[in-house]
Amino acid sequence: MVIERRVKATLDEVWDRWTTGAGIESWWGPDGFLTRVNRLDIRPGGGFEYATKAIEPAQIEALKSAGLPMTSVGHGTYTEAEPLARLGYKVLVDYIKEVAPYEVSTLVELKKVPGGVVMVVTQDEMHNSDWTQMAAMGLDRQINRLVEVLSGPPQE
Numbered sequence: 001m002v003i004e005r006r007v008k009a010t011l012d013e014v015w016d017r018w019t020t021g022a023g024i025e026s027w028w029g030p031d032g033f034l035t036r037v038n039r040l041d042i043r044p045g046g047g048f049e050y051a052t053k054a055i056e057p058a059q060i061e062a063l064k065s066a067g068l069p070m071t072s073v074g075h076g077t078y079t080e081a082e083p084l085a086r087l088g089y090k091v092l093v094d095y096i097k098e099v100a101p102y103e104v105s106t107l108v109e110l111k112k113v114p115g116g117v118v119m120v121v122t123q124d125e126m127h128n129s130d131w132t133q134m135a136a137m138g139l140d141r142q143i144n145r146l147v148e149v150l151s152g153p154p155q156e
Contacts, residue, residue, distance in 0.1 A: 001123045001136045003143050008116045009150040011084040017146060018087055018108060024050065027146040030138060032056035038073075042081050048089070049075040085110055099127055104135075116151075119143070 017023035021037035076091035094101035
């Protein structure tokens with residue numbers, strides 16, 4: 001899965017949104033959830049942990065009806081961190097019933113261009129096409145949220 005977006009921001013601003021607790025909390029996670037970063041160590045071999053909590057009625061009800069907790073914790077390990085240029089990380093997918101845990105890698109590449117920054121986000125496929133499609137839709141929405149935080153709402 002590859003998503004490319006151009007944002008009206010500086011490299012410093014984009015890097016900050018990917019590498020600080022406040023930056024990540026401003027856009028990370030699905031719609032209707034609040035994300036809190038619990039741990040963040042940006043270096044190869046360092047890790048992160050965050051909690052996402054349902055805060056909107058539709059998401060709360062969906063989780064309740066599925067018998068799932070209102071808050072979930074995610075964690076991963078950084079594989080590379082080249083300031084203002086590249087950030088790589090792996091997350092453990094251990095939440096899918098009847099599927100053995102496996103890792104998914106993501107690479108974020110940043111490039112300064114006239115008027116802003118181009119972000120290219122590449123993520124591994126999941127264990128099957130349905131999960132890959134859902135992950136792609138979720139990643140696309142998250143990156144759109146990041147673009148909105150950095151550039152403001154889309155202009156009509």
